Amino acid sequence: MTNASKGSKHLIIFACMLLQAIPYGIAQNIPPLFIHYLEKEYHFSVESVGYIFMIGALAASLISPMAGKMYSKFPVKLMMLGGLILSACGVMLNAISTKLWMFLVASAITQMGTVTFSGLGVPFLIATWFDKKSKASALGIAFAGGSIGNFFLQPIVTNLLNHYELHRVYFMCALASLIVGVLIGVFLIHPNKQPLSTTKNTTSNKQSSTSTTNTQPTNDTHPANIQSGIGYKQTTHQKSFWALSCFYLIIGLAISALSSQYANFFAAIHINTTLIGTIGSTFAIACLVGNVGGGFLFSKIGVRNAMFLAFILQLVTVILLIASIFIPAIKIFSAFAWALLYGFNVYSYMSAPAVMMQTLFGMKDTSQILGVFSIFFAVGFALGNIVFGFFVDTFGFTAAWISILCYVVIGFSGLLFFITDIQKHQFAEQTA
Structure with a gap:
């Protein structure tokens, strides 16, 4: 078992909190603020707006298994960056949408990206840095970033909606999500190079894996291969x-x-x-x-x-x-x-x-x-x-x-x- 420094662990938690506070908050917490304006400007019914949220949730559910599998094949930094960019692009699409179907597509793209970097990425990243006893606490603190961000985003976005046109507010939110997400993804997100192992018989597992007929190369330092x-x-x-x-x-x-x-x-x-x-x-x-x-x-x-x-x-x-x-x-x-x-x-x-x-x-x-x-x-x-x-x-x-x-x-x-x-x-x- 290897131990990462406390400073590195704290930095990872801080990075995840920022992701939850801004990119996640923009994608997940503030959309209800736009409902009144969508109904007023485009005359959407309450039911129609409900479908926007439903399509987003269903799209996220469909992409989850595929994204989850990709985390075992590609670097966590690459996967989370991809999710962050996709989420911001979905929010950006709202800035040019004028028809209901366009808002539905935007919601689907946003939520597919969001579940990739937040719902799957944050827990995966935390698990590479914290052991069995501490990872639940670390994950709880990381997800608390969403609540902190929501506390500030709600009044900020409400004020923007009172002073600017709907599409401009969508654009500003998307730009903030993209800039913050990419900066955090590039400079702060990285897995523990020697992830914590909870498997007692790691050596025997490696010997067993080399004796199988599977000819695909393996990465023994990947969490999926060394964890129980x-x-x-x-x-x-x-x-x-x-x-x-x-x-x-x-x-x-x-x-x-x-x-x-x-x-x-x-x-x-x-x-x-x-x-x-x-x-x-x-x-x-x-x-x-x-x-x-x-x-x-x-x-x-x-x-x-x-x-x-x-x-x-x-x-x-x-x-x-x-x-x-x-x-x-x-x-x-x-x-x-x-x-x-x-x-x-x-x-x-x-x-x-x-x-x-x-x-x-x-x-x-x-x-x-x-x-x-x-x-x-x-x-x-x-x-x-x-x-x-x-x-x-x-x-x-x-x-x-x-x-x-x-x-x-x-x-x-x-x-x-x-x-x-x-x-x-x-x-x-x-x-x-």
């Missing part, structure tokens, strides 16, 4: 992996509504706009705590217990939202409770996918495994707003939130069951 785990093929042969993924898709249905529909709901129960903005700021701060705290939770109490805590946080949040419909006197309390509890819970869909795959199935082919797993959450997230909207339009907010409560209970119950089952097999400690 059963690998992509054996993982995808496990029924428990697919069951785990399906239950995480159900959780994605709930996450989508809880993340996107809060402003509409709070307005519907007559919370004033100014207070909704304050609630949103509270949520951003809680997300910062949740990202950092979630990483430490994974390290200290394990994956299952950390996800059980996330289950409780989401369950209480949804119950309070439902209660605010029947008891108007607690609506303000429920709104701020959502901001705090759901914000603290942010780790359950930011760092959790990577931590779960690395912890349950090991580091071998981890990006490829994560790419497949991410498809399910992305599909759930993409469909969540549409399903929630259908319930609201047809039955009202009460039925809609009850449906979310069901997703939370079913999704987390299944997820926790299969996490326990998979841990019994200790796949992460084996070698393919």
Whole structure:
């Protein structure tokens, strides 16, 4: 096992935080700010704008397995730079878009690039620098950059939209994403040249690999070859992996509504706009705590217990939202409770996918495994707003939130069951 200097590790975390704060924030956190202007300028319906987000999520889910596989074949710097440039180009395409289909294509390109450098790249890079005990905490801190960036990007972009034409704001955002992303990718992003190994029998593994009939050259210093785990093929042969993924898709249905529909709901129960903005700021701060705290939770109490805590946080949040419909006197309390509890819970869909795959199935082919797993959450997230909207339009907010409560209970119950089952097999400690 080799140890990198603390300075190098801190620099990598700082670089990842900057990527999450600006390129990721521009691609993922600020698009809702443009909704009103798209509806006003191009007369898009709410449903049409919803398709922009859905297509982006689906495109990301489709590219994830391919991008994950490419991380085992190409340098991490090259892959992350490619994702950063692609993401910025997608945002730039919005600056010349005038038709709905153009915005759909722009969203797809943006999200394909974003999942490549953020959803897959950041966890892969962190895993080459930090050992099993510290990588979850490091990943949580890295992803906290998104919350920090969101805190500053929201007022900046809002101010730009109030003073400049829509296309110019898109152009400025894309340019900022491109410049910051390329500078960080070129000068700060690089893998540990001697990645940490958790495999106890590395020597025997190398001897075994040289005795096989596979004539393809191997790189023994690559994380995929020196880390423990059963690998992509054996993982995808496990029924428990697919069951785990399906239950995480159900959780994605709930996450989508809880993340996107809060402003509409709070307005519907007559919370004033100014207070909704304050609630949103509270949520951003809680997300910062949740990202950092979630990483430490994974390290200290394990994956299952950390996800059980996330289950409780989401369950209480949804119950309070439902209660605010029947008891108007607690609506303000429920709104701020959502901001705090759901914000603290942010780790359950930011760092959790990577931590779960690395912890349950090991580091071998981890990006490829994560790419497949991410498809399910992305599909759930993409469909969540549409399903929630259908319930609201047809039955009202009460039925809609009850449906979310069901997703939370079913999704987390299944997820926790299969996490326990998979841990019994200790796949992460084996070698393919």
